Amino acid sequence: MASQTVVTTTDTVDLGPAAGLSCRECGERFALGPIFACEICFGPLEVAYDFPSGDPEGLRKQIENGPENIWRYAPLLPVPADVAGKPNLNPGWTKLVQADNLARELGVETGKLYVKDDSGNPTHSFKDRVVAQAIEAARAFGFTTLSCSSTGNLAGAVGAAAARAGFRSCVFIPHDLEQGKVVMAAVYGGELVGIEGNYDDVNRFCSELIGDPAGEGWGFVNVNLRPYYGEGSKTLAYEICEQLGWRIPDQIVIPIASGSQLTKIDKGLQELIKLGLVEDRPYKIFGAQAEGCSPVSVAFKAGHDVVRPQKPDTIAKSLAIGNPADGPYVLDICRRTGGAVEDVTDEQIVDAIKLLARTEGIFTETAGGTTLGVAKKLIEAGAIDPSLTTVVINTGDGLKTLDAVAPTAGMSAVIRPNLDSFREAGLA
Numbered sequence: 001m002a003s004q005t006v007v008t009t010t011d012t013v014d015l016g017p018a019a020g021l022s023c024r025e026c027g028e029r030f031a032l033g034p035i036f037a038c039e040i041c042f043g044p045l046e047v048a049y050d051f052p053s054g055d056p057e058g059l060r061k062q063i064e065n066g067p068e069n070i071w072r073y074a075p076l077l078p079v080p081a082d083v084a085g086k087p088n089l090n091p092g093w094t095k096l097v098q099a100d101n102l103a104r105e106l107g108v109e110t111g112k113l114y115v116k117d118d119s120g121n122p123t124h125s126f127k128d129r130v131v132a133q134a135i136e137a138a139r140a141f142g143f144t145t146l147s148c149s150s151t152g153n154l155a156g157a158v159g160a161a162a163a164r165a166g167f168r169s170c171v172f173i174p175h176d177l178e179q180g181k182v183v184m185a186a187v188y189g190g191e192l193v194g195i196e197g198n199y200d201d202v203n204r205f206c207s208e209l210i211g212d213p214a215g216e217g218w219g220f221v222n223v224n225l226r227p228y229y230g231e232g233s234k235t236l237a238y239e240i241c242e243q244l245g246w247r248i249p250d251q252i253v254i255p256i257a258s259g260s261q262l263t264k265i266d267k268g269l270q271e272l273i274k275l276g277l278v279e280d281r282p283y284k285i286f287g288a289q290a291e292g293c294s295p296v297s298v299a300f301k302a303g304h305d306v307v308r309p310q311k312p313d314t315i316a317k318s319l320a321i322g323n324p325a326d327g328p329y330v331l332d333i334c335r336r337t338g339g340a341v342e343d344v345t346d347e348q349i350v351d352a353i354k355l356l357a358r359t360e361g362i363f364t365e366t367a368g369g370t371t372l373g374v375a376k377k378l379i380e381a382g383a384i385d386p387s388l389t390t391v392v393i394n395t396g397d398g399l400k401t402l403d404a405v406a407p408t409a410g411m412s413a414v415i416r417p418n419l420d421s422f423r424e425a426g427l428a
């Protein structure tokens with residue numbers, strides 16, 4: 001592990017119920033700090049908790065009376081108890097849309113298909129959830145600059161959250177991202193650096209920067225703050241269950257980039273069960289990738305435990321991570337729950353974007369097109385049961401990836417401003 005100049009002790013760190021970090025591989029415990037890999041086995045670290053126990057009714061009431069954002073779940077997150085009063089973007093509590101029109105089109109029973117629409121977050125992607133956790137850790141550890149390696153959405157989420165919370169920000173992206181993502185990341189006034197390379201190159205560069213004096217005092221939300229960052233995705237699981245009346249859905253379809261979101265949604269569901277907030281019932285988790293970046297899907301279908309890295313080539317740029325850090329854990333979860341990992345072509349992604357827009361009035365980005373495209377494919381293949389409750393997660397907003405649909409979503413006609421011209425166009 002590279003040495004960190006920010007020195008903290010557990011005594012001075014108040015991250016609510018977070019009690020320490022534990023290694024996913026060997027279980028070794030560490031004090032809360034800006035570390036992300038086990039000193040013994042190099043396994044990834046995750047946040048371990050001392051949760052309140054014994055009073056699920058009381059906890060449920062406390063949550064239900066909380067603010068309409070992720071801080072209603074503060075007792076289950078690595079944040080101080082007074083987090084809701086701090087300057088932040090208050091993401092979360094996005095809509096769970098009952099998608100009956102889409103269900104009809106896909107042959108799913110009425111009332112059984114839902115879209116969790118996370119495009120409704122402050123910077124229009126689910127990344128606001130994870131950044132909100134990482135920022136509290138950054139505050140606790142005394143960082144003054146926020147950074148990240150990003151496939152696009154994260155850069156915008158960090159820029160916005162840093163602006164609001166009074167941090168300096170300097171974020172890194174592949175130089176060839178969509179204009180919507182670039183502008184969205186730059187507009188908040190922080191530094192935005194394009195790297196000549198793909199996301200995996202950007203990520204490698206950031207790891208080097210952390211070990212260098214040039215990166216001193218920098219909190220990389222998805223690198224040295226990754227254990228805290230990841231916990232933000234648990235709030236998707238919490239919200240989905242609460243919005244379904246404190247019930248775990250039978251099937252959830254989740255996009256995979258690094259795989260963090262998928263693994264933490266599973267962690268969130270397990271916590272709700274342990275705390276007695278939901279009934280312990282079986283659920284299946286399905287992972288979605290684009291064919292042009294499908295390392296986890298390929299491993300799943302081949303029955304492999306090892307995820308072999310790929311060089312991404314897909315329009316789903318927010319999912320274009322060729323060497324996903326949490327890939328093996330995604331495989332474990334999808335296999336353990338009886339789910340699957342599947343991929344779709346760029347053409348199927350565009351079709352799915354338009355299908356969701358046409359049926360439910362939701363304009364998703366290419367990541368959402370990937371997730372819905374995979375859901376459709378798995379319903380058709382019989383892997384997703386159309387008689388059971390299914391939640392498809394829409395993680396981002398179509399306004400950031402206009403190029404994907406622009407060639408096939410234009411004006412029906414251009415006419416002169418008179419009725420004859422309108423009739424001639426055949427639209428009356």
Ligand SMILES: *Cc1c(COP(=O)(O)O)cnc(C)c1O
Pocket residue numbers: 125126127153154255256257258259260261262318319365367368395396
């Ligand atoms: C980052 C991102 C994901 C998935 O991220 P993970 O690294 O797998 O947690 C999904 N959708 C969108 C739009 C994203 O920006």
Ligand SMILES: [Zn+2]
Pocket residue numbers: 023024025026027028038039040041042043
């Ligand atoms: Zn370990």
